Amino acid sequence: MTTSSGLDREVETRLAEHRIRYTSGRQILVRALAGAEGPLSAAELHDEVSGALPLSSIYRSLAVLEEAGVLAPHHGTKGLTRYELAEWLKGHHHHLVCIDCGAVEDVTVNDHHENQVDRVVNEISSKAAFTAFNHALEIEGRCARCA
Amino acid sequence: MTTSSGLDREVETRLAEHRIRYTSGRQILVRALAGAEGPLSAAELHDEVSGALPLSSIYRSLAVLEEAGVLAPHHGTKGLTRYELAEWLKGHHHHLVCIDCGAVEDVTVNDHHENQVDRVVNEISSKAAFTAFNHALEIEGRCARCA
DNA sequence: TTCCTTGCAAACGATTTGCATTGGA
DNA sequence: TCCAATGCAAATCGTTTGCAAGGAA
Numbered sequence: 001m002t003t004s005s006g007l008d009r010e011v012e013t014r015l016a017e018h019r020i021r022y023t024s025g026r027q028i029l030v031r032a033l034a035g036a037e038g039p040l041s042a043a044e045l046h047d048e049v050s051g052a053l054p055l056s057s058i059y060r061s062l063a064v065l066e067e068a069g070v071l072a073p074h075h076g077t078k079g080l081t082r083y084e085l086a087e088w089l090k091g092h093h094h095h096l097v098c099i100d101c102g103a104v105e106d107v108t109v110n111d112h113h114e115n116q117v118d119r120v121v122n123e124i125s126s127k128a129a130f131t132a133f134n135h136a137l138e139i140e141g142r143c144a145r146c147a
Numbered sequence: 148m149t150t151s152s153g154l155d156r157e158v159e160t161r162l163a164e165h166r167i168r169y170t171s172g173r174q175i176l177v178r179a180l181a182g183a184e185g186p187l188s189a190a191e192l193h194d195e196v197s198g199a200l201p202l203s204s205i206y207r208s209l210a211v212l213e214e215a216g217v218l219a220p221h222h223g224t225k226g227l228t229r230y231e232l233a234e235w236l237k238g239h240h241h242h243l244v245c246i247d248c249g250a251v252e253d254v255t256v257n258d259h260h261e262n263q264v265d266r267v268v269n270e271i272s273s274k275a276a277f278t279a280f281n282h283a284l285e286i287e288g289r290c291a292r293c294a
Numbered sequence: 295t296t297c298c299t300t301g302c303a304a305a306c307g308a309t310t311t312g313c314a315t316t317g318g319a
Numbered sequence: 320t321c322c323a324a325t326g327c328a329a330a331t332c333g334t335t336t337g338c339a340a341g342g343a344a
Binding site: 055078079 | 307308309310311317318319
């Protein structure tokens, strides 16, 4: 296989550690997600790649990539699960979730504000019998298109 | 109908404004959710009330109660939608989401920390073409039972 | 009486899986 | 060669809906 970008190389390495092949179908999905504004569902990816991959293969690849820690799932409206690159690949961020169309947009905040969020998360998890691995501020509202 | 608690009275009033009846089935659901640690799915509620209500009625009541602003949905693992009392009934809070079993536990933080979160939310929504209505800090990790 | 609500069963849509085939190391 | 990966079709599972019966105002 020919790695064509730093992203591909990172993903390939991670998958190799799990003895999983970075096939062309999986590359297509990873690249589609790398170019997206936010998480995409299997159906949205199917459209995005113009049906180049059958839905069942998309579902299987998404599951494998999630298992390997390459993708992270986001559960949204109407029982749709959308996927995005894991944070070690795309950086820590938060979500703007449209209550009308369900679209999710990624946002980042400056370090100062992120530190404040971290402090709140630490306080919460230290008080609860709960081991925190990650967090995201989910902001619900109406996106520009649905306004 | 005999209102048996302040909660029932508040819900009944709200539903009356929408010309919706606060039937016994709906009372059962609202009370079950009032006594829960976090959001519950239709199936979980079905179990919780020992099948006293058929699933289809539970789904219909949940939809009606959400429409009336009595319940708020939470989208979780495996495409399950869980419901909880809306924030005007139970107060603002955040979520601890178990990545293993999918259970969601509610948590609250003190005013100081909540203000910090608010500031971050305001900064984000002011910079994005997005009208924020609500937010929740979703903390992913492993709950005590799954640890 | 008049609507709202309920229950059952059938329909739906997102996701999963069995199985035979293909393809990469 | 050998096993992972794929594609198709059928199966699953959460959820929704049509329709006739029940219940409250």
